[in-house]
Amino acid sequence: MISYYLLFAAALFSIGAYGVLARRNVLIILMSLELMLNGVNIVFVALSLVPHGVQMAPGGHVFVLMVMAVAAAEVAVGLAIVIALFRTRQTVDINDLQMMSG
Amino acid sequence: MTFTIYELAAMQPALLVMIAGLLAVGLDTFVPSKTRIAHAMLCGGGVIAAMAALGSQLYYQRTAIHAFGNMLVLDDMACFLSLAILAATGLVLISSDADTTRRNIGFGEYYGLIMIAASAMMMLVASNDFMTIFVNLEVLSLALYVLTGITRKNPRSNEASVKYLVSGAFATCFFLMGVAFLYGATGTFALSGIREALALGLDSSMARVGLGMVMVGFAFKIGAVPFHMWVPDVYEGAPTSTTAFMSVTVKAAGVGALIRVLLIAAPMRSDLWADLLWWMAVATMVVGNLMALQQTSVKRMLAFSSVAHTGYALVALATMRSTDETFVPEAAASALFYLLTYTFMTLGAFSFLIYMGHELPGKDGTSEWQDAETLSDLAGMADRRPWAAAMMGLFLLSLGGIPPTAGFLGKFYLFAGAIERGHVTIAVIGVMASLVSLYYYLRVIVWMYMKEPMIADEKPHPSVAVVIALAGLATLLIGVMPGAFIAAAEHSIAVLR
Numbered sequence: 001m002i003s004y005y006l007l008f009a010a011a012l013f014s015i016g017a018y019g020v021l022a023r024r025n026v027l028i029i030l031m032s033l034e035l036m037l038n039g040v041n042i043v044f045v046a047l048s049l050v051p052h053g054v055q056m057a058p059g060g061h062v063f064v065l066m067v068m069a070v071a072a073a074e075v076a077v078g079l080a081i082v083i084a085l086f087r088t089r090q091t092v093d094i095n096d097l098q099m100m101s102g
Numbered sequence: 103m104t105f106t107i108y109e110l111a112a113m114q115p116a117l118l119v120m121i122a123g124l125l126a127v128g129l130d131t132f133v134p135s136k137t138r139i140a141h142a143m144l145c146g147g148g149v150i151a152a153m154a155a156l157g158s159q160l161y162y163q164r165t166a167i168h169a170f171g172n173m174l175v176l177d178d179m180a181c182f183l184s185l186a187i188l189a190a191t192g193l194v195l196i197s198s199d200a201d202t203t204r205r206n207i208g209f210g211e212y213y214g215l216i217m218i219a220a221s222a223m224m225m226l227v228a229s230n231d232f233m234t235i236f237v238n239l240e241v242l243s244l245a246l247y248v249l250t251g252i253t254r255k256n257p258r259s260n261e262a263s264v265k266y267l268v269s270g271a272f273a274t275c276f277f278l279m280g281v282a283f284l285y286g287a288t289g290t291f292a293l294s295g296i297r298e299a300l301a302l303g304l305d306s307s308m309a310r311v312g313l314g315m316v317m318v319g320f321a322f323k324i325g326a327v328p329f330h331m332w333v334p335d336v337y338e339g340a341p342t343s344t345t346a347f348m349s350v351t352v353k354a355a356g357v358g359a360l361i362r363v364l365l366i367a368a369p370m371r372s373d374l375w376a377d378l379l380w381w382m383a384v385a386t387m388v389v390g391n392l393m394a395l396q397q398t399s400v401k402r403m404l405a406f407s408s409v410a411h412t413g414y415a416l417v418a419l420a421t422m423r424s425t426d427e428t429f430v431p432e433a434a435a436s437a438l439f440y441l442l443t444y445t446f447m448t449l450g451a452f453s454f455l456i457y458m459g460h461e462l463p464g465k466d467g468t469s470e471w472q473d474a475e476t477l478s479d480l481a482g483m484a485d486r487r488p489w490a491a492a493m494m495g496l497f498l499l500s501l502g503g504i505p506p507t508a509g510f511l512g513k514f515y516l517f518a519g520a521i522e523r524g525h526v527t528i529a530v531i532g533v534m535a536s537l538v539s540l541y542y543y544l545r546v547i548v549w550m551y552m553k554e555p556m557i558a559d560e561k562p563h564p565s566v567a568v569v570i571a572l573a574g575l576a577t578l579l580i581g582v583m584p585g586a587f588i589a590a591a592e593h594s595i596a597v598l599r
Contacts, residue, residue, distance in 0.1 A: 013279065020272050029268055036275040040282055047286035059291050060282075063233055067278065070240045074271055077244050081263045084254040089261075094268070097261045100335045100402075 005046035013039030026085070026092045030078050037071045105170060112169035112176040115152040115159075115184060116224040119191075122148025123217025130210030138202065141209040142195065145217055149192045152224070156181045156188070166597070172292060173231040178594035180228035182438060183358040187227070189576075190350045190445050191220040193569045197453045198343035200563035204459065204471040205253050205341065212252060216347060219245035223355035230366070232281045232291040232316075235359055239277070239323065242355065243270050246348050250340040262339025269332045270322070277319025283312030284367075293367040300371055310374055316363065317375060324356035326416060327385040330409045334393070337405035342473045345401070346452035349408045350445045357415050357441055361434045364419065365598055369431060372423040379420035384528060386413030387535040394542050401475045403542055404451055407501060410539060411448070415440050417532055418516055425524030431595060433523065436516045438591040443508035443580055447500040450573030454494040457566040458483060460559050474560070480546060482555030487562065491550045493574040498543040500577050503536045508580035515588065 012035055019032025041064045048060030086092055110117070126141050133140045159167075159181055166177035194216060202212050222241035229235040247270065251263025285291060287309035288299035300309065322329040337345045364375060390410030397403035418437035423429050458474035474480055484491040500507035503514075513536060517529040580587055 013275070016275070017272075020268070026264060026268070030271075033268075033271045033275065036272075037278070040275060040278040043279065043282040044285065047282060050286060050289070059233070060285060063236075063281075063285070063291065066233060066237055070237065073244055074240070074267075074274075077247055078267050078271070081247065081251050081260070081267055084251055085260040085264050088255060088257045094264075097264060099258050099261055100338050 002046050002049060005042060009039045009042035009046065011039075012036070012042065024094050026082050026094055029094065030075060030082070033078075034071060034075065037067055041067055109167070109169035111159075111163075112167040112174045112228065113225060115155040115176075115188075116221040116228070118152040118155060119148050119188070119217050119224065120221035122151075123214045123221065126217060127210045127214035130208065138199065138209045141213045142199070145195050145213045146192065148217060149188050149195065149220075153185060153188050156184055166599075168230075171231075172294065173234045174225065174228050175230045176228050177599075178590075178597050179358065179362070179438070180224075182590055182594045183227040183354050183441070184224040186354050186442050186445050187220055187223050187351045190347065190354070190449055191216060193449050193453070193572060194343055194347040197346065197449075197456055197566045197569040199565040200456050200459065201341050201343040204563075205256075207252055207341070212249070215245045215249050215252070219249070219347075220351065223351055226355045227358035227362070229359060230293050230362070232284070232293070235363070236278065236281065239319075239359070240274065242352065243274070243323070246344075246352070249344045249347070250336055252344065253341050258339040259341065260339075262336045265332055265339075266336045273319055273322035273329065276315050277322075280312045280315025280317075280319060283308050283315065285312075287312060293363060296367040297369065300368060313368060313371075313374055314378065317360070317378065320356055320360045320363075321382060324353050324360070324412050325409050326382050326412050327389045327409065330386070330390070330412075333409050334402050334405045337408070338399065338402045342401065342452055342456045345405075346449050346456075349405070349452065350448050353408070353412060353415070354441045354445060357412075357419075357437060361419065361437065361595075362598070364422070365431050365434060365595075369429060372429050376420060376423040379416055380525075380528060383413050383416035383420045384531055386410065386416060387532055388413075391535045391538045394539065397542070398477060399475050400477060400480065400546060401452075401455060401473070403546075404448070404455075407539065407542070408448060410535065411440075411444050411501070413535070414513060414516060414532060415444070417520055417528055421520040421523050421525040421528060430523055431598070432592065433519055435588070435592040435595040436512075436519045438594060439584075439588055440512040440516055442587060442591070443500070443512035443577070446573045446576040446580070447497045447507070447509055450493060450497040450570055450577065451501065453566050453569045453573065454490060454497070457490055457562050457570060458487070458560050459563070460557055460561060477546065477549045478556045479560075481549050481553040481557075483560075484551040486555060487560075490562070490567065490570060493570045494550065495547050496574055496577060498546055500581070502540040502543040504540075506578075506581045508577045508584070511581055511584045515584075 016032045016035030044060040044064050168175045219242045222238045226238035247267045250266050253259040287306050288296045325333040394403050394406035415437045422433040455474045461469040462472045500509035503510050520529040
């Protein structure tokens with residue numbers, strides 16, 4: 001039963017990773033990062049159902065709450081940075097960000 | 103689980119720093135926006151109070167404080183690295199006086215973010231559980247994303263910030279997946295619990311993949327090859343005082359947390375990670391130095407050099423397992439000592455770039471600040487600014503590993519230890535790599551001492567001179583009298599449990 005959850009989580013994580021690597025719009029990259037984090041969350045919840053010894057290990061549920069809070073903060077900071085970027089450069093395309101190289 | 107008020111003592115130093123930072127943000131409401139003295143006093147006071155708290159923990163309390171169900175532990179290693187982080191934070195607070203006034207950065211948010219990042223780093227090196235490691239790693243990263251982009255009208259700063267955010271968040275996802283796998287294999291987030299589970303033979307392939315992914319996350323944060331791609335761009339685009347701050351403190355915090363994970367969660371399975379770290383250390387030293395060779399921008403050169411220095415620090419971790427299969431955790435002490443020496447020489451070198459800043463005519467008649475970045479910005483500065491140039495020479499020689507500076511002793515201690523444990527190859531590669539690095543460090547000195555000046559209007563900032571002097575003093579002091587510092591590093595690893 002757990003393997004279905006893990007497969008689903010792996011699919012979410014991979015779709016997100018593909019989005020981060022392949023898409024050029026920073027906003028879509030941020031959304032893909034959310035997908036990856038949600039994939040991780042499902043792994044945490046699913047794995048907390050695995051019994052270890054005599055007792056269950058409920059820490060996974062708590063960790064998910066932490067991840068959610070951090071993800072929200074990350075998006076807030078990320079969007080603010082994207083707005084600052086758009087104001088100076090009038091673009092959110094990651095391929096245009098090549099002022100520094102070498 | 104119940105907590106006693108006594109356990110708060112474990113996070114007291116970090117709390118002092120965080121409270122000072124939060125108050126600094128609030129202070130903007132009460133003081134006029136052009137005065138910075140209140141912010142500086144508040145944050146400086148926070149740093150000094152935290153140092154005093156750590157000092158009393160080290161000299162009077164002496165035993166480690168395990169708090170909050172062993173999630174945080176304030177032991178000697180946490181104190182050692184926290185003191186290094188606080189010293190760097192204090193110096194950056196002084197030198198950022200130049201950046202904030204020259205570039206009109208809001209004092210409240212700038213000082214506040216620096217202090218919040220510093221307090222997260224202090225808790226990170228005291229974290230004994232993947233939950234606290236994750237939260238603190240993220241708090242410090244979020245603060246640094248914003249600090250990188252804090253000059254928000256500067257397109258290079260924006261670009262650096264977006265790159266840092268996207269690649270940082272991507273690496274965080276892999277780190278989290280690793281934590282999830284380790285949790286699935288062992289049923290716990292506590293480092294000591296993971297060790298017990300691994301000792302019971304629960305080292306399934308799931309635990310191995312998990313440990314590998316966690317190490318990828320750390321490698322990204324400390325900028326080890328092949329996860330170093332963000333380092334040059336972010337370090338170049340960020341305001342120089344932010345670059346100085348993150349290049350030294352994040353490395354201290356990240357390597358410290360990695361040491362704790364390796365030594366507490368997986369010490370008896372060093373066969374799983376020692377080879378991985380070996381290759382990572384070699385690649386980091388070689389790639390960092392070869393890329394630094396090609397740079398014309400001194401700031402970017404220092405960025406690649408900081409990648410190379412990560413590699414040197416990793417040598418200590420990679421050679422903890424000696425060639426005759428015994429595990430020598432004491433080896434990590436040389437990484438701690440190296441981080442301490444690296445803190446002062448790198449901070450000094452970046453501060454010199456701030457010190458030599460000049461004004462550039464902007465687009466619409468206004469002028470814009472430009473820190474010294476290229477070699478031509480520094481040409482001939484030895485005649486006009488003899489003391490500062492001499493200090494920069496000291497930092498560069500120290501980074502290259504020339505006696506009697508701190509950098510020489512750090513490297514000597516590192517490579518001698520590696521050879522002692524039978525790892526001759528990696529020590530030879532490391533020595534060759536630092537030989538190569540001398541070329542690009544000495545090139546800066548040649549430009550400063552043997553060329554004609556190309557810039558006539560540099561405007562040195564007095565408070566940065568203080569930072570350069572203090573960092574130079576520390577670099578010489580550690581180089582001449584290393585005994586106490588090495589003993590402290592060795593003691594902090596010896597009592598690590």
